[in-house]
Amino acid sequence: MKKFLFTLVLCFTFVCFLGETIVYAIEFSSKAETLYKEKKSVVEVFNNKNQPIKITVYDIKLMAQIVYAESRSEPYAGKVAVASVIINRLLDPHFPKTVEGVIKQKGAFSCVVNGRIKVHPTKECYLAVYSALEGKDPTKNAVFYYNPKIATSKWMLKVKKADMKSIGNHVFFVVKK
Numbered sequence: 001m002k003k004f005l006f007t008l009v010l011c012f013t014f015v016c017f018l019g020e021t022i023v024y025a026i027e028f029s030s031k032a033e034t035l036y037k038e039k040k041s042v043v044e045v046f047n048n049k050n051q052p053i054k055i056t057v058y059d060i061k062l063m064a065q066i067v068y069a070e071s072r073s074e075p076y077a078g079k080v081a082v083a084s085v086i087i088n089r090l091l092d093p094h095f096p097k098t099v100e101g102v103i104k105q106k107g108a109f110s111c112v113v114n115g116r117i118k119v120h121p122t123k124e125c126y127l128a129v130y131s132a133l134e135g136k137d138p139t140k141n142a143v144f145y146y147n148p149k150i151a152t153s154k155w156m157l158k159v160k161k162a163d164m165k166s167i168g169n170h171v172f173f174v175v176k177k
Helices: 003-015 032-037 057-071 076-091 101-105 123-134 153-156
Strands: 042-046 052-058 144-147 161-167 170-175
Touching: 052 057, 052 076, 057 076, 057 101, 057 123, 076 101, 076 144, 076 161, 076 170, 123 170, 144 153
Parallel strands: none
Antiparallel strands: 042 052, 144 170, 161 170
16 A cells, blocks of 8 residues: 555656646545546647647556566666557557556557566666656657567567667667558
8 A cells, every 4th residue: 555655656746747648537536445446537738749638546556567577677768668659559549448448458569468567666667658748759659579589479570660769778669550
């Protein structure tokens, strides 16, 4: 419970101090139990792409878990890039419209498939998520990424890629039209 409250306070504090982010609404309760149960409290943010994103505390935690599970040994820019892919998918009409939907889409992230999403993200992972929510995107709007040294997905290896960007061990891209 203390870890959750720390995360929530960190999230709320960070969102309050963002220069480019506007907070529209957040429900807040003085009782920790009520706050914990209120997983659907929504914050709407505008990133530098000027598109609103509705996000919950639960969504931020899921994103941080993905960032940790997929890029814990990557540089900070690689962590921001992984978080950016989630946001780019959220804004793309070909993907689900919620953070949870994007993350839990069948086959989307290997750490969901193999159960490695059940981790405790570091502060750096949360900061990477917040940077991506601010609109910082080192990937050039990528919606896919892979590690060419260990990738086994035939589709990922064979698909024609555009706007490729290497960050750490990952290659970020969009599918060439």
